[in-house]
Amino acid sequence: MEETLKIVVLVKHVPDAQFDRHLTGQGNTVDRDESILSELDEYALEAALQLSEARGGAKAGNEVIALSMGPAGAVNSVKKSLQIGASSGVHLNDDALAGSDAAATSLALAAAIRYLGPVDLVLTGMASTDGETSLVPAQLAERLGLPQVTFASALELNGTTLTARRDGDGRSDTVEASLPALVSVTDQINEPRYPNFKGILAAKKKKITTLALSDIGVDAGQVGAAGSLTAVETAAARPPRTAGTIITDEGDAGIKLVDFLAAQKLL
Amino acid sequence: MAKALVFIDNPGGALKKSSRELLTIARSLGESAVAFNGELHDGVAAAIAAHGATAVYRPSAADLDDYLVAPKAAYLAAAVAASGADTVLLENSSDGKEIAARLGVKLNAGVITDVVGVDADGTAHKSVLAGAYTTTAKARTAVAVLTVKPNSVDVAETPAAGTPETIIVEVPADATATAARITARNERPASGRPELTEARVVVAGGRGVDGDFGPVEELADALGGAVGASRAATDAGWIGHDFQVGQTGKTVSPQLYISVGISGAIQQKAGMQTSKVIVAINKDAESPVFEIADFGIIGDLFKVVPQATEEIKKRKG
Numbered sequence: 033m034e035e036t037l038k039i040v041v042l043v044k045h046v047p048d049a050q051f052d053r054h055l056t057g058q059g060n061t062v063d064r065d066e067s068i069l070s071e072l073d074e075y076a077l078e079a080a081l082q083l084s085e086a087r088g089g090a091k092a093g094n095e096v097i098a099l100s101m102g103p104a105g106a107v108n109s110v111k112k113s114l115q116i117g118a119s120s121g122v123h124l125n126d127d128a129l130a131g132s133d134a135a136a137t138s139l140a141l142a143a144a145i146r147y148l149g150p151v152d153l154v155l156t157g158m159a160s161t162d163g164e165t166s167l168v169p170a171q172l173a174e175r176l177g178l179p180q181v182t183f184a185s186a187l188e189l190n191g192t193t194l195t196a197r198r199d200g201d202g203r204s205d206t207v208e209a210s211l212p213a214l215v216s217v218t219d220q221i222n223e224p225r226y227p228n229f230k231g232i233l234a235a236k237k238k239k240i241t242t243l244a245l246s247d248i249g250v251d252a253g254q255v256g257a258a259g260s261l262t263a264v265e266t267a268a269a270r271p272p273r274t275a276g277t278i279i280t281d282e283g284d285a286g287i288k289l290v291d292f293l294a295a296q297k298l299l
Numbered sequence: 300m301a302k303a304l305v306f307i308d309n310p311g312g313a314l315k316k317s318s319r320e321l322l323t324i325a326r327s328l329g330e331s332a333v334a335f336n337g338e339l340h341d342g343v344a345a346a347i348a349a350h351g352a353t354a355v356y357r358p359s360a361a362d363l364d365d366y367l368v369a370p371k372a373a374y375l376a377a378a379v380a381a382s383g384a385d386t387v388l389l390e391n392s393s394d395g396k397e398i399a400a401r402l403g404v405k406l407n408a409g410v411i412t413d414v415v416g417v418d419a420d421g422t423a424h425k426s427v428l429a430g431a432y433t434t435t436a437k438a439r440t441a442v443a444v445l446t447v448k449p450n451s452v453d454v455a456e457t458p459a460a461g462t463p464e465t466i467i468v469e470v471p472a473d474a475t476a477t478a479a480r481i482t483a484r485n486e487r488p489a490s491g492r493p494e495l496t497e498a499r500v501v502v503a504g505g506r507g508v509d510g511d512f513g514p515v516e517e518l519a520d521a522l523g524g525a526v527g528a529s530r531a532a533t534d535a536g537w538i539g540h541d542f543q544v545g546q547t548g549k550t551v552s553p554q555l556y557i558s559v560g561i562s563g564a565i566q567q568k569a570g571m572q573t574s575k576v577i578v579a580i581n582k583d584a585e586s587p588v589f590e591i592a593d594f595g596i597i598g599d600l601f602k603v604v605p606q607a608t609e610e611i612k613k614r615k616g
């Protein structure tokens with residue numbers, strides 16, 4: 033019998049990209065009304081559930097803990113993760129966290145993960161759909177001293193050995209590490225499942241722990257705008273792209289296209 | 300005066316344009332130096348000197364490529380200490396960003412990614428939220444770590460006096476202790492076309508090409524451009540994932556982006572809407588791609604695209 037797994041999945045509550053997204057306030061932070069579970073983190077959750085299920089799932093004692101750091105609304109992304117199948121949830125919420133950059137975010141998340149005790153695997157998305165920096169996973173690996181297996185497009189676990197495929201610029205590498213490890217996954221890795229009725233009912237009974245900074249031993253000055261190592265100084269909305277000339281092909285649109293390119297000096 | 304250190308991972312046989320851009324920015328900030336990993340060919344060393352680097356740092360270990368990211372960050376941290384640099388510039392690739400991420404933790408340095416310009420005072424310019432905003436940001440720390448997108452500056456060589464000295468940096472003994480190991484590598488064959496993220500022209504095909512990238516490739520070749528694709532096209536296996544443009548693919552910002560048989564979903568737009576000129580060819584007038592196109596053609600791509608290719612060939616003689 034293989035060992036049971038304790039997996040932490042990082043899920044971020046992000047503004048829904050289907051709506052216009054805005055920067056607001058003094059720190060030019062993202063407006064978080066209309067937010068949802070980052071769709072790129074659904075792949076991480078699915079990967080965690082598959083690894084857990086391969087060893088008998090929650091019944092056999094495997095744990096998949098969904099962890100989100102964010103304001104009050106972020107608990108909705110934790111709840112959604114429980115509906116999809118996570119076994120428990122953690123919501124790190126503290127006013128002092130507002131405006132955290134990647135360094136402050138990874139510092140707080142690392143402390144929260146340590147608070148959860150030894151874990152076998154930390155799983156994250158490839159990037160948050162709002163910040164899009166992809167800095168947090170690598171910084172977490174550095175802070176937690178875990179092997180970094182990032183941008184995994186395929187993942188296998190044999191005993192305590194992880195094997196992943198990382199597709200980079202013009203190449204595809206096979207990467208290997210031993211548990212415990214940090215893994216970020218791409219949208220190529222799997223097809224995330226949807227919550228079903230049974231899952232939605234079951235989620236009501238699952239536990240969500242709310243943590244404040246004092247619980248995880250982090251000072252307010254280490255996070256938020258105060259603890260961030262970068263500051264956004266100015267933000268300007270780019271003028272929206274306006275539609276240009278639209279024509280319907282009447283047999284010569286290819287030629288008209290070339291006329292347009294010539295006029296724009298693009299030939 | 301500022302001191303900038305440029306990291307070049309495996310410079311190869313000839314210095315890449317993106318590396319030259321980093322060297323150009325470094326020199327515009329003040330004194331510049333290079334930390335590289337891998338081999339340094341004579342031609343590359345000469346090009347680095349032509350860009351005015353005063354020192355070239357190399358690692359004491361030759362096995363950094365056998366591991367993912369971690370030991371390169373450890374080496375670079377040591378090189379920053381040795382050089383006294385206050386600004387570190389890296390490529391904006393996944394490796395570049397992740398090395399920057401870990402370097403930031405090691406040095407307690409602010410990291411700014413997706414930079415498109417750097418002012419003399421260290422202010423970085425970038426575009427965020429899929430190009431909806433342009434922002435300026437600054438590191439609040441003694442050292443700033445910036446990853447810079449390709450095509451951000453015009454390459455200019457500004458030699459310095461003398462030849463750069465070569466300095467070996469001791470890679471910390473524990474650099475590989477908890478690193479993931481790269482056990483196999485598959486280089487994908489080069490296409491002979493320009494690199495997607497650096498190309499001046501990108502012609503991208505979507506589900507509308509229905510398995511046949513021929514017309515898209517021929518138009519790209521007539522324009523000397525790169526080929527891109529939507530996720531629907533890469534998911535269908537018509538073309539490699541390497542060619543995907545969008546939120547989970549590459550971000551491109553060419554002079555000209557021609558979108559062929561692509562509807563223009565938000566995730567696709569995220570990767571291309573900062574292109575200078577956008578042309579869209581789609582048979583459905585309601586496609587959202589037309590909302591951002593400078594020139595849109597409602598029509599069948601299999602008629603319009605080959606006709607345009609023929610016409611370009613004719614005009615170019």
Ligand SMILES: Cc1cc2nc3c(=O)[nH]c(=O)nc-3n(C[C@H](O)[C@H](O)[C@H](O)COP(=O)(O)OP(=O)(O)OC[C@H]3O[C@@H](n4cnc5c(N)ncnc54)[C@H](O)[C@@H]3O)c2cc1C
Binds near residue numbers: 506507545561601
């Ligand atoms: C987490 C996540 C990440 C994603 N990341 C990306 C990404 O990085 N990049 C990306 O592109 N997508 C991404 N997507 C997918 C995205 O949402 C769309 O599904 C995808 O872009 C659609 O591709 P398409 O436009 O080629 O296909 P469709 O939406 O099916 O559009 C095909 C178009 O072709 C036109 N057409 C058909 N035949 C012809 C013809 N003969 N002549 C002219 N026009 C024709 C049709 O009118 C239609 O508009 C992502 C989705 C998710 C959930």
Ligand SMILES: Nc1ncnc2c1ncn2[C@@H]1O[C@H](COP(=O)(O)O)[C@@H](O)[C@H]1O
Binds near residue numbers: 073099159163167
């Ligand atoms: N506030 C957060 N709460 C939970 N997870 C996060 C948070 N920020 C980032 N992450 C995780 O880190 C990944 C990469 O984010 P980023 O580095 O911001 O692009 C995301 O896909 C999440 O899995």
